Structures are given as C-alpha cells and as structure tokens.
Amino acid sequence: MANSHEVVETTQTASEYVQHHLGFLTYGKHADGTWGFAHSTEDALAMGFWAINVDSMMISLLLGLLFLGLFRFCISKATSGKPGGLQNFIEIIVEMVQSNVKNAFFGKNDLIGPLALTIFCWIFLMNTMDLIPVDIIPMFAQWVSGDPHLYFKAVPTTDLNITAGFAIGVFILVIYYSIKVKGLGGFLGEFAFHPFGKWALPLNLLLELPGFFAKFVSLALRLYGNFFAGEVIFLVIGLVGYWQLPMHLSWSIFHILVVTLQAYLFMMLTIVYLNQAHQTTH
Amino acid sequence: MNLNATIIGQLIAFAVFVMFCMKYVWPPITAILEERQKKIAEGLEAAERAQRDLNLAQNKAADELRAAKQQGAELIEQANKRANQIIDEAKDKARVEGQRLIAAAQAEIEMETQRAREALRAQVAAIAVAGAEKILGHAIDQAANEELMNKLAAEL
Numbered sequence: 376m377a378n379s380h381e382v383v384e385t386t387q388t389a390s391e392y393v394q395h396h397l398g399f400l401t402y403g404k405h406a407d408g409t410w411g412f413a414h415s416t417e418d419a420l421a422m423g424f425w426a427i428n429v430d431s432m433m434i435s436l437l438l439g440l441l442f443l444g445l446f447r448f449c450i451s452k453a454t455s456g457k458p459g460g461l462q463n464f465i466e467i468i469v470e471m472v473q474s475n476v477k478n479a480f481f482g483k484n485d486l487i488g489p490l491a492l493t494i495f496c497w498i499f500l501m502n503t504m505d506l507i508p509v510d511i512i513p514m515f516a517q518w519v520s521g522d523p524h525l526y527f528k529a530v531p532t533t534d535l536n537i538t539a540g541f542a543i544g545v546f547i548l549v550i551y552y553s554i555k556v557k558g559l560g561g562f563l564g565e566f567a568f569h570p571f572g573k574w575a576l577p578l579n580l581l582l583e584l585p586g587f588f589a590k591f592v593s594l595a596l597r598l599y600g601n602f603f604a605g606e607v608i609f610l611v612i613g614l615v616g617y618w619q620l621p622m623h624l625s626w627s628i629f630h631i632l633v634v635t636l637q638a639y640l641f642m643m644l645t646i647v648y649l650n651q652a653h654q655t656t657h
Numbered sequence: 658m659n660l661n662a663t664i665i666g667q668l669i670a671f672a673v674f675v676m677f678c679m680k681y682v683w684p685p686i687t688a689i690l691e692e693r694q695k696k697i698a699e700g701l702e703a704a705e706r707a708q709r710d711l712n713l714a715q716n717k718a719a720d721e722l723r724a725a726k727q728q729g730a731e732l733i734e735q736a737n738k739r740a741n742q743i744i745d746e747a748k749d750k751a752r753v754e755g756q757r758l759i760a761a762a763q764a765e766i767e768m769e770t771q772r773a774r775e776a777l778r779a780q781v782a783a784i785a786v787a788g789a790e791k792i793l794g795h796a797i798d799q800a801a802n803e804e805l806m807n808k809l810a811a812e813l
Contacts, residue, residue, distance in 0.1 A: 399659075401659075403661070416659075419659055422661070424660065424662060425662050426662060427666060432670075435670065443678065443682060446678075446682045446686070447681060447682065453689050456693075466686065473690075486675075486679060488687070489679035490675050492678060492683060493671075493674050493678045536664040537663065539667075540663070540667025540670075540671055541671060
C-alpha cells in the first residue's frame, strides 16, 4: 500500500514537473484587481487577454535583436572583396533566402526578401533555444528572481502567441498586397466566383474562405505544435534519470533537423502565400 | 494554450524587425553580393580578353619571326651573290692587270733588245774601222768610208 502511494506521489511530481515547465511567466491583472505575475497556469488563464508572457516575449525580442545585431555588425565590416568567416556565413544565409525568393516569388516587391530573411533567422534562433537543456534557462531565471517556483519558458516557438504573431503578420501582408494588386473587388471575387462561377456563390464562399483562413491557422499551429511536442518530449526524457543523457543526445540531434526545417518551412510558405497574393490569375 | 496580449507584442516586434531588416540589413548585403558578382564577371571577362590578346600577340610574334627569318635568308642570299660578284670582278681586274703588266714587260724587253742591238751595231762599226785602219796602216778617210762602214754595220 505504501509502495503504491509512493508511485502515485512520484507520478504526480513528474506531471507537476512537466506542467511547471509548460507554464509561462505571465504578467497581468489578477482577479482581485492588482497587477502582477501569475502564480499558476490557472492564474494566468484567469488574467484573460490583457496579459503578457514576459518570458517568451523577452527571449523573442532578445533573439530578434541578436539576429539584427549580428547582421548589422557583419555589414559594418563587410567588403565586396574576399569575405571573411562571419561574412561568408551571413552571405550563405542571404543567398539561400534570395534564391528561394527568386524561385517562388514571381512578382516584384522589395519587402519579400527582408521579410523572408527575418522570418527564417528569427524563427531559427527561437527554435534553437529548444536545444539548450530544458532546465538551464528556467533555473537561471529562478536564481535571478530568487523565486524557486518561477515559471519560465525558454523556447518562444512553444508559445502559440509568438507563432500566431508571425502568422497574423503574414496574414495582414497577404490581405494588404492582395487588395493592392487585385483591388478589393478582385480579392473578394476570388472567394465569391471561384471555382464554380457566380451562380454557385455560397458554395464558392464555403469552399474558399475556410481554405484561406486555414493557411494562416496551420502556419501558426504547425510551428507551435512541432516545438511544443518537442519540448514535452525533452521534459519527459528529463524524468528518466541517468538514461536521459543518450536519449537527450539522440532527440537533440533529431531536433536539429526539425529546428532548421520548421524555420525554412515557415519562410517558404510565407513566400508562397505572398506570391499568391501577387498573382492576378487565380 | 492561452492567447493573450503577447500576440500583439510579437506582431509589433515582427513589424519593427522586418522594417529594420528591410532598411538596414537587406539592401547593404544584397548590394555587396551584387557588387561581388559584377567584380567576378568583370574579372572573368578581363581574363578572357587577356587570353584573346595573348593569342593575338602570339600569332603576331610568330608572323614576325617568320618574316624576319625570310628577310634574313634573303639578305644572306644577296650577300652571297654580292660576294661572288665582287670576287669575279676582282678576278677579272687581276687578270686584266696581269696582262697589262706582261705586255708592258714585253715591250720594255723589246725596247732594251733594240737599244742593245743599236749600241752593238755602233760599236761593231767602230771596231771594224779600227781593224781596217790597222790592216791598211793608215787612217782611212772617215768620210770616204762612212758609207761602207754603215753598210757593214747594217749587215751585222
């Protein structure tokens, strides 16, 4: 009996461990009207929409600044002659993005290149946070704040808010350029008169509208889902005692692929969606 | 999975970062890449041009070498011809000179012979006269015998 009790206790602490790692450092208005950090996931949920996940927001901004800072630093020393090591690395990334834009985007828009570059590098850096052992950054945050129960999530792409932020940005751009290129009528006409002509208008809307919105929902959910799942598996591996070391290693190696692939995929889909927005023929 | 204002924060950050990238990151890098591409293209073109120039120069050099060789051969031939000519001329001149010398020597010999003969003739006449004086014992009238003497001398 005591034995089974112990088992229940350990599973509880294990699930608490995972739960704790999946919680955010949320700042918002408590139910009693005061402002402050949420102390539990329920607490954070109760804060409603006007709360902010300080951890993912902070790391997201830091990584974005790291990306821009690194590139700016490199540009300040760049030459068109023989490039050095860092410049070579950055040029490889830019040329990769450039060739992808050239292959998938047939309109003319100076925004697409920098947009794709920002998305790729920023999301890549965020995803890379996944490869840092799951406990290090939360432990560091707890040590800095002095609160041993502090929630802190180190991988911004495991926060749906972050991935949705990207997706909404792309969504706004797609709508903006669709209306700019095709006109409001042309843009709405794509939903109303395709694929079955104007006599089947309700059916057309039923077919086209969900498809259009699903693009962006899936854009956000794909990235979020991949890294949320990856994070959960890292956490579960973290519960396995000493055997976690080879398992962590193999899962991390596998995750290097996912990190790059998901960043690339997000960039590529953004380019493709914006290309569709620029195409006048459906 | 709680959606909250982070989504707005991220959206704003996204917009700002993309704009920053569009203004300060993308243009300089692409400019550098383009510039390098241009440089490489120019370099390749220059190399090609240099190769073409080299070929041209090589052809030209070969042509000139051939022309120089031909000219040299012509000059040598001409010189040989001239040398032969000079030798022939010298030979001719020498031959003419030799003949002239021979002729002059012969003429002198003849003259000397003539002169010796004249002298001898004169002396023979005198000896004959002296011999006759001795034989006759008295002087012969020179004038009376002159004709005779001269006849005698002419016969010698």
